[in-house]
Amino acid sequence: MTKTKPAGVLGARALNRATLARQLLLSRSPMSAEDAVGHLVGLQAQNVKPPYYALAARLDGFTPEALSRPMADRTVARLVTMRSTIHTHTADDCLTLRPLVQSARDRELRVFRKGLAGVDLDRLAAHARELVEAEPRTMGQLREALLKVWPDADPQSLSVAARCKLPLVQITPRGLWGRSGQVTLTTAEHWLGRPAEPAPAPDDTVLRYLAAFGPASVKDMQAWAGLTRLREVFERLRPRLLTFHDDNGVELFDLPDAPRPDPDTPAPPRFLPEFDNLLLSHADRGRVVPPEHRGRHWQGNIAYRTFLVDGFLAGLWRLDEHALVVEPFGRLDDRRRGELVAEGERMLGVMHPQGTYDIRFGAVRE
Structure with missing residues (x-):
């Protein structure tokens, strides 16, 4: 006999079905590949193929060309955002989410401060921008050019600094299905043909995260974004959200109108790629x-x-x-x-x- 959960408590199966529904894995969605990338707030993409398999598991009628086409048309692109990892994002998110997580990229650079002794990071960012916007470059080519200006710096630290200070997009044909190409970089603004936008209010991104990954705790959101100190954002949003608890008593936030299917809803099998966001986007992954x-x-x-x-x-x-x-x-x-x-x-x-x-x-x- 199944025990009834107390009101306001979501067990592992309830969280599982809610998350699968929002991840388009409980039933496949008819939305376009580009719309799905936006809804999911990006797809982790250290390798080229995982985003394609991720969408194949989630979308009805998907073909690899459905993602290759917007990537070739520059309405979707690949760059470092959350957790300092490469994600496939819509062009709009490339130009907004990267500014949102810039503080985390700046903190990342502290690890490399010894190798960057004497390097003016603002000057490095400006010089690296000139280089890659004049001509897309591989990371090795960029590193060699930066070493000419800062010959005493650690080469690896210089390339990490360029990646952290600038929104560097991997240009096509890298990322296209069935095509090959080494990683060649330019800025998101140059590749997409428009300037970066101001970082969105974290409130908006919290709501998007809950729509794609909720119900979720503050720590879940922080694990996904690679950001800290988001508690005050959730508190500001609390009047607009529902709250629950998991089996361990952790407070979970959610959108009032988001799907929370019955825990006994059938969940069909799904084949997922390596680094699928479903398995990476919560501090507590027990829901999956x-x-x-x-x-x-x-x-x-x-x-x-x-x-x-x-x-x-x-x-x-x-x-x-x-x-x-x-x-x-x-x-x-x-x-x-x-x-x-x-x-x-x-x-x-x-x-x-x-x-x-x-x-x-x-x-x-x-």
């Missing part, structure tokens, strides 16, 4: 990662491709030359295996329509 699987989708700084069963992390997957290999963390019954095979066939049909792949189950990762 069961305690017994905590840490199993990471090794060092490497994240694995994962799949969900009943809405929760349930194993890893990979593409071999001619096979989609599914490696569950525990035993799956015939019904679950059949659902995963059907979802795998769909994913392969969307992402690799010209390929021929078998689907096989690897050893169970006990």
Whole structure:
């Protein structure tokens, strides 16, 4: 018999279904790729392919061209924003969210202060801007040019300073599906053809975060954004929000009209890329990662491709030359295996329509 949760308490399954609904993973959305990137407030994109797989899991009718096209048209771009990691963002968010997290990028530079002794960071930013706007450059080319001005500085620290001080976009063909290209950089303003806008009020970004990741705590939002001291923003917004608690008594905030499906709502299996935002955007990831699987989708700084069963992390997957290999963390019954095979066939049909792949189950990762 299922115990009834006290009023105002959201257990792991309730949080799971609410988050999946907002992440477009409970049922696929008909929205465009560009609109989905905006709704999700960006997609983590250390590598080129993950944003494409992320949208394939979330959107009805998605094809890789649906993301490649706006990227080629410069309405979507790749740059460092939250948590000092590369994200795929809409052009509007490139020009606003980066200013919002600039304070975190400035703090990051403190780690490199020894290698930047004697370097005027404002002058470095101005010189680096001139260089990459005159001609897009690789990080190695930019580093060499900066070393000519500051020969005694640490080369790596100079390139980190340029990345932290400027909104450097990775220009295409890097980021396009099926295309290759080394990382070549210019500023967001130069690439997108318009000036950066003032940073949005953090209040607006908190509301967007809750729409995509809520219900959530202050620490959840801070973990996602890589920012600190957001408590006062949540307090300012409190009259406009609902509040709940999780099973551990942590206060959660939410939008009044956001979806909070019944915890027993069916959650179909989904194949997610490495570094999917679903697994990275909360301080407490128990809403998606069961305690017994905590840490199993990471090794060092490497994240694995994962799949969900009943809405929760349930194993890893990979593409071999001619096979989609599914490696569950525990035993799956015939019904679950059949659902995963059907979802795998769909994913392969969307992402690799010209390929021929078998689907096989690897050893169970006990």
